[in-house]
Amino acid sequence: MEIEADLIEKERALLSFEVRRSPAKLRSLLSLDFLEIGASGDFFGLDSVLDCLPQESAWSAISQDFEHRRLSSDLIQLFYRVAISRQNGLGASYSRRTSIWRKEGSDWKMVYNQGTAISPFEVQS
Numbered sequence: 001m002e003i004e005a006d007l008i009e010k011e012r013a014l015l016s017f018e019v020r021r022s023p024a025k026l027r028s029l030l031s032l033d034f035l036e037i038g039a040s041g042d043f044f045g046l047d048s049v050l051d052c053l054p055q056e057s058a059w060s061a062i063s064q065d066f067e068h069r070r071l072s073s074d075l076i077q078l079f080y081r082v083a084i085s086r087q088n089g090l091g092a093s094y095s096r097r098t099s100i101w102r103k104e105g106s107d108w109k110m111v112y113n114q115g116t117a118i119s120p121f122e123v124q125s
Contacts, residue, residue, distance in 0.1 A: 003076065003108070004068045004076065004078075006108070007068070007076055007078060007101050007108060008066050008068075008078065008080075010029055010101075010108065010110070011063065011066075011078055011080070011099060011110075012063055013025075013029065014026075014029055014110070015061040015063060015082070017056075017058070020053040020054065020056060021053070021054045021056075022054070023050050023054060026049065026050060026053060027050070028107075029109060029110060030046055030049065030109060030110050031046070031102060031104060031109040031110060031111040032046060033046070033111060034046040034049065034109075034110060034111055034112070034113075035111070035112055035113075036049065036112070036113040036114065036115075037113075037114040037115070038115050039093065039095040039115035039116060039117045040117075057086075057087070058087045059084055059085060059086045059087055060084070060085050060087075061082050061083070061084045061085075062082065062083045062123050062124075063080050063081070063082045063097075064080065064081055064082075064083075064123070064124050065079075065080055065081045066078060066079070066080040067079045067080070071100070073103075074102055074103035075100060075101070075102050075103075076100070076101045076108075077098060077099070077100050077101075078097075078098065078099050078100075078101070079096070079097070079098050080096075080097050081094065081095070081096050081097070081118070081121060082094070082095050082097055082115070083120075083121070083123045092120070093117065094117070094118050094119065094120050094121060095115040095116055095117055095118055096115070096116050096118050097113065097114065097115045097116075098112075098113070098114050099112060099113040099114075100112040100113075
């Protein structure tokens with residue numbers, strides 16, 4: 001499997017409750033210097049993510065339209081869109097995301113993620 005396909009799989013895993021509820025699994029995918037700017041504009045580091053994600057309520061996410069570019073031999077940037085449906089009746093939210101993955105030893109870990117709220121789009125089934 002080419003590395004870009006592997007990173008898309010890892011990116012999708014980060015949207016799953018199995019991974020989000022496990023600090024160990026999160027640590028296996030996120031770098032120690034991980035930073036995120038959420039679609040809300042809030043800024044998070046690794047410690048905040050490890051504290052908050054395992055506490056999240058139920059929702060589902062569909063990610064699609066992945067693109068990538070290699071920034072260097074050990075840095076890859078992904079671009080994609082996400083539709084999140086909340087099960088508490090608050091409706092859906094849509095965002096364009098970008099993440100940067102860095103090779104750390106033999107593993108690829110996410111060092112940066114940003115979400116920008118966008119207009120609704122047609123979700124692919």
